[in-house]
Amino acid sequence: MKTVTKLWVGLGILILLSPLGLLLPEHFKAQEAWGEWGTDKIKEMVGYIPRGLEKLSSLWQPPIPDYGQDRGGSVLGYMFSALLGILIVVSIIFLISKFLSKKDNL
Amino acid sequence: MHIPDGYLGPATCGFFYLIMLPIWTVASRAVKKTLNARQVPMLAIGAAFSFVIMMFNIPIPGGSTGHAVGGVLVAILLGPWAACIAITVTLVIQALLFGDGGITAIGANCFNMAFVLPFTGYYIYKLISYNCPENSKRRVFAAGIAGYLALNLAALLTGIEFGLQPLLHHAASGQSLYCPYGLNVAVPAMVVEHLLIFGWVEAIVTALVIKYLQKHDPKLLGIKKEVEDENSH
Numbered sequence: 293m294k295t296v297t298k299l300w301v302g303l304g305i306l307i308l309l310s311p312l313g314l315l316l317p318e319h320f321k322a323q324e325a326w327g328e329w330g331t332d333k334i335k336e337m338v339g340y341i342p343r344g345l346e347k348l349s350s351l352w353q354p355p356i357p358d359y360g361q362d363r364g365g366s367v368l369g370y371m372f373s374a375l376l377g378i379l380i381v382v383s384i385i386f387l388i389s390k391f392l393s394k395k396d397n398l
Numbered sequence: 399m400h401i402p403d404g405y406l407g408p409a410t411c412g413f414f415y416l417i418m419l420p421i422w423t424v425a426s427r428a429v430k431k432t433l434n435a436r437q438v439p440m441l442a443i444g445a446a447f448s449f450v451i452m453m454f455n456i457p458i459p460g461g462s463t464g465h466a467v468g469g470v471l472v473a474i475l476l477g478p479w480a481a482c483i484a485i486t487v488t489l490v491i492q493a494l495l496f497g498d499g500g501i502t503a504i505g506a507n508c509f510n511m512a513f514v515l516p517f518t519g520y521y522i523y524k525l526i527s528y529n530c531p532e533n534s535k536r537r538v539f540a541a542g543i544a545g546y547l548a549l550n551l552a553a554l555l556t557g558i559e560f561g562l563q564p565l566l567h568h569a570a571s572g573q574s575l576y577c578p579y580g581l582n583v584a585v586p587a588m589v590v591e592h593l594l595i596f597g598w599v600e601a602i603v604t605a606l607v608i609k610y611l612q613k614h615d616p617k618l619l620g621i622k623k624e625v626e627d628e629n630s631h
Contacts, residue, residue, distance in 0.1 A: 295615035299443050306450045313454040313465070322457030325464055326587045327560050327577065328402055334578065342404075344567060344575035349404035354497030359453060374453055377491055378446040384487050385442040392430045392483075 303378065310374040311367040399464070399556050400492065401507055403500030405577040407567040410559060414505030421513055422486065428479035437476060444472035445484035449491070456599055464596035467511050467552070470519030470545040471604045475618060481516035506559055510552045519548035519604075532616040538609045545604035546597045550589065553596070557588030
């Protein structure tokens with residue numbers, strides 16, 4: 293098998309394993325990353341919600357918030373998000389490369 | 399390390415978008431000059447790897463979580479400008495689709511993770527592995543150190559960006575308008591957890607993949623050089 297093929301397979305394995313990134317923090321009762329708290333948590337920590345933060349934090353409603361953690365069984369949702377994200381990122385790189393890579397090599 | 403919307407004030411957000419614009423422009427030109435069609439799948443794999451590795455949240459029991467970025471690996475294999483493009487694409491999709499990192503903070507997040515991280519990592523790797531053969535152990539070591547230091551530098555910058563907000567923006571009452579924690583809290587929080595835990599994850603991931611490629615396809619470790627040679631002819 294060519295190395296590139298092996299690397300694609302490796303990515304597939306990482307997608308299947310990705311729910312570990314959800315389950316391990318749950319298991320060890322770890323919270324969100326530093327500085328990535330929701331407004332409720334901030335209020336709890338500092339006693340108020342900074343006004344600008346409150347306004348900006350709801351600026352964008354992502355279609356799949358938090359990698360689908362709250363949808364259709366969090367493990368499957370998370371894995372699906374990994375797959376979807378990779379498909380989109382890969383497509384965009386191939387698309388960009390059409391414009392960026394040297395013509396004589398195509 | 400993905401700064402969400404609302405944590406940075408408009409001035410900081412605008413500042414980093416302004417800094418990133420010329421960097422993205424130069425990156426596109428550099429990649430256009432050096433990337434050949436054979437490398438496109440590698441670039442796509444690199445971006446995808448960075449995307450998925452960031453989903454592996456590592457817990458500090460009872461504390462916070464963090465993750466590797468994978469950007470140093472991409473920089474070592476394809477060069478720092480290509481890594482900049484790959485990680486930028488990843489960060490934009492994470493922000494737009496999954497709400498990981500804010501859209502107002504894309505400039506700042508890209509500065510930390512798609513610019514400073516791959517460039518520091520790349521040059522530290524080059525420095526330590528200078529003149530050593532593709533299969534030498536020193537390359538694996540260099541990759542690990544580069545991953546560790548680069549992720550920590552990115553974390554330090556993120557901490558500074560958070561920590562400057564109370565100085566830049568506060569209401570008459572003294573309440574912060576954006577990130578409520580100053581430098582004295584944000585910088586140690588970001589730096590210590592990365593020095594102790596997450597930096598090692600980036601180090602191990604980077605070193606292991608380099609070791610694997612040394613064994614199975616050492617040509618890939620010379621891929622960047624080969625392209626540069628081709629171009630100089």
